[in-house]
Each structure stands twice: as structure tokens, then as C-alpha cells.
Amino acid sequence: MAERRTWRDGVYAVIQAMTILPQQGELTIERMCVLAGVSRAGYYRHWAACAPRVEETGVRDAIQRLALAHRHYGYRRIAAQLRREGFAVNRKRVLRLMQQDNLLCLRRRPFVPVTTDSRHTWRVVPNLARGMVPSGLDQLWVADITYIRLQEEFVYLAIVLDAFSRRVVGWALETHLEARLAIAALSMAIETRRPLPGSVIHHSDRGIQYACGDYTELLQRHDIAPSMSRVGNPYDNAKAESFMKTLKQEEVNGQTYRDAQHARNAIGAFIEEVYNRQRLHSALAYQSPAEFEANLPRWGGG
16 A cells, blocks of 8 residues: 555656646646546645645745845845745745745855855864866865755755866765765765875865864865865855856756655766766866876876
């Protein structure tokens, strides 16, 4: 019985996702239910149960977009803009959601992404990467975190990228913003690359995930030097920001991920198979990161 219910809920989720896609064509909800072997009434009951969560996710996504695009807007202006866009929201709800998503600080901290919480008592280290031009692999790693919208919630992606080859050497995707998210990405990078002690500078923003004791202890254990961006300066981490932009444009936008595992599988495949091994980079003489690294001896790299 439980297996049947799980299967049925999965079918309903697929039908619901297909109603959003422009390529649905002539398939009506009734026709899709017939083809899938489920009842239309059952689908609508499922939709009525999950619709509030879908609506809430849509509102939160719109608030995130507006807060980042208009960093001086307070909750009143954002609520007004949401209503202009067709959302039925009041100021109190917008204020509550902005508080939950840590968006109110954007008015005072320009360029600070919503995944960054710099209000902590952990030690902030100097910027060692400023002006640094790496000449080989595993000299400078850059780390960042972004959010990705699912149908009914958000997930968060942490990455570690080699600044010389632009290759993503570590990543992790979870439904939380705890330090263990960033630690999992760093652990993958260390396991994958096995850098020589003292050879790597690790650069990030000043978020609590990167400043906390567990993360800095992992860096110290492998003799990796930490470095952090200046306040309000996103350009210090431009290579990681560039990857996130590419990910959103070429993989995330237009996708409808069912859940965190679906997102993890799809985004992991994009990182490992498309971005690292197929996508050509102008900064790498139009090679993929993997190809660039493989050709380093002929290019005179380290």
C-alpha cells in the first residue's frame, strides 16, 4: 500500500510539472491521468494538498529575485512590487519571509548574497587572493554557495573551484545551510585533488559556514591557507560567481526538479560531465577544464 502511494504521488508530481512546461502540447491533465493510470480526481486532491507549498515557494523565489535586484528596497516596496506582478501578499507576510530568508540585511550590505551570514563571532582572516594570478593547479581554490529553487522548497549548492583550470573539484547539495554543507564540498575537493601541504590558498566570502571552527580545522589539518573577501566586494570571488551564473543559465533555469535527490543527480551530472568535461572556456583557449588540465604539460603548466 505504501509503495503504491509513493508511486502515485510520484506520478502526480510528474503531471504537475508537465503542466508548467511549454512543450506540453495537446496533453490535457485528464489525458495525462488516463495515460498514467491514475484518477483525475485523485490528482486534483493531491494538487490541492501541495498547492499552498508551491505558492509559498513561488512567493519566496520572487522575493529573493526582487531583493537581489533592488537591494535598497524594504519589505513594503517589495510587497508592492509583488502585488504588481500578480501575487496576493500583504506586508506582514513579506516581512516574515524576508526575515526567515535573511534578506533584510541586503539593504545595508550591498552585494551580500542571501546564502551569506557574516554576522558571527568567528575569526575573519585576511584576503590572500587579492591580485593573485595562479600559475598552476591547486594554488588557489575558490568556494561559494548558492540557492536553487525546487517545486516546493529550496536547496543549497556549495562548490570548490580551482581558479587556474576553472574545474569544480568539490561540490555538495543539501536542503540546509549548515556548515557541514560546505565541509562536504571541501572534503570532496581534498579527496579528489590531494594537494601538497602548504600549496593551496582557499578563498571564500566571510559567511559563517567558512569561518566556523569545524571548517577552519579541516583547512588547518591539510595545511590549506584560508582567505576571505573584503566586505561588500563580490569581485574577489568572481570565478566562483561566474560558475554559479553558468549553472543557473545552462542547467537550472527552465528545469523543474521534483526533490533534492533529483536536483542532486541532475546538477551533479552537469558539473561532472558537462561543465568539467565538455563546456569550452574562452579563458582556457576554448578547452574544457578537464582537457586544459590534461594538456598542461604541453602548455608548460605545473
